[in-house]
Amino acid sequence: MELELRHLRAVRAIADTGSLTKAAAALGLAQPALSAQLRRIEKALGGPLFERDHTGARPTPLGELVLERARVVLPAVSELQQEAVRFANACGPMERFRLGGTHGPLLGGLVDRLVTAHPNAPVSTYTSWSEAEVASQLVDGRLDFALIGVCGESPPPASDRLTWQVIGVDPVFVMLPESHPLAAERELDLAALSAECWADVPGDGCFADCFVSACARAGFSPASVYETDTASVVHLVQVGRAIGLCRATFPPVPGLVTRPLAGTPLSWRHLLGWHPRSAAAVSAAGAVSGHTVAAYADAVGRSESYSGWLATHPGFGPAG
CATH class of the missing domain: 3.40.190.290 (D-Maltodextrin-Binding Protein; domain 2)
Structure with missing residues (x-):
């Protein structure tokens, strides 16, 4: 499985909410679907990203590394999209x-x-x-x-x-x-x-x-x-x-x-x-x-x- 932006958004949502259940609600997903997606992400990245128990989900050291990169990549992609829209409109006089x-x-x-x-x-x-x-x-x-x-x-x-x-x-x-x-x-x-x-x-x-x-x-x-x-x-x-x-x-x-x-x-x-x-x-x-x-x-x-x-x-x- 290749890592996609939606996977990084899911990891960040889990970290931000501290709970798979809350993260699933924020992302508009069913909790079992998010759990299955997290397992696939962890398999692709080589290890667990969160420690989970009855109190919630906390990032592992690997999870912290992924989150650090996600907090750089996701805003950068959002800014790229905004700049692309402006560039597409920046040709010639105002029509x-x-x-x-x-x-x-x-x-x-x-x-x-x-x-x-x-x-x-x-x-x-x-x-x-x-x-x-x-x-x-x-x-x-x-x-x-x-x-x-x-x-x-x-x-x-x-x-x-x-x-x-x-x-x-x-x-x-x-x-x-x-x-x-x-x-x-x-x-x-x-x-x-x-x-x-x-x-x-x-x-x-x-x-x-x-x-x-x-x-x-x-x-x-x-x-x-x-x-x-x-x-x-x-x-x-x-x-x-x-x-x-x-x-x-x-x-x-x-x-x-x-x-x-x-x-x-x-x-x-x-x-x-x-x-x-x-x-x-x-x-x-x-x-x-x-x-x-x-x-x-x-x-x-x-x-x-x-x-x-x-x-x-x-x-x-x-x-x-």
């Missing part, structure tokens, strides 16, 4: 644009501009609430560019492997129905909203914790927070079940208003990302960056409440 994004106001604007500027290049989109998932698609070469947002000054995902450009910095506004008693105010104190229920879009960054902390500084704990998709956030605000948390560039919705919070306790950075060694970085990063900046400027211009607020709040808006 397509594969865009990813979290739920925000800029992706549609970027698609519109790219389709206009490159009418013969297909544009596809992939969206997720998870910034980390979108970033992993960039790392793997499945996306060319991604638009995400991060809370405050928190670092973007995979910042050691991807290039991230700050497009703009928004304060976080609140979304109210026009009939709300505070809808006519130019600016709202967070404490004045202590009795409200809240709605926002989920994410895997620190925004939820930062919001709770901001409420605590204002002297209250939010009664409830509905984390749901953008359309449901808008609906909950329209029917008076909650007030929404949104970026200041959130597009206008009939019957709703957006208002800034006094002191700007929460902020949001819009980021455009790409892999620095991808075909996209070589042939199109500058152009896509320009289109994204323009899409952000359009989003700012559509919000009267934000445009007026920016005039007296330097440090926000388009990145300088």
Whole structure:
């Protein structure tokens, strides 16, 4: 029997879990099948790789040697696969644009501009609430560019492997129905909203914790927070079940208003990302960056409440 990558993955899974039963579950195999596979691996390598008893499985000296090599080989093969995908896409000018994004106001604007500027290049989109998932698609070469947002000054995902450009910095506004008693105010104190229920879009960054902390500084704990998709956030605000948390560039919705919070306790950075060694970085990063900046400027211009607020709040808006 020749040793294969799947055999190394099985050995590593057994070592990581300390149990054939747990390793089999992690690998999606039946435990007897994994035991039989381990016996074949040990026969091919010349000796037992694990000592097994009622407490679990522990590597033998031979097992430690194999594990040491496996921990080098498996990541190297994974990186080779990623590099091969990027290389396969690195020939000639951009013939397509594969865009990813979290739920925000800029992706549609970027698609519109790219389709206009490159009418013969297909544009596809992939969206997720998870910034980390979108970033992993960039790392793997499945996306060319991604638009995400991060809370405050928190670092973007995979910042050691991807290039991230700050497009703009928004304060976080609140979304109210026009009939709300505070809808006519130019600016709202967070404490004045202590009795409200809240709605926002989920994410895997620190925004939820930062919001709770901001409420605590204002002297209250939010009664409830509905984390749901953008359309449901808008609906909950329209029917008076909650007030929404949104970026200041959130597009206008009939019957709703957006208002800034006094002191700007929460902020949001819009980021455009790409892999620095991808075909996209070589042939199109500058152009896509320009289109994204323009899409952000359009989003700012559509919000009267934000445009007026920016005039007296330097440090926000388009990145300088």
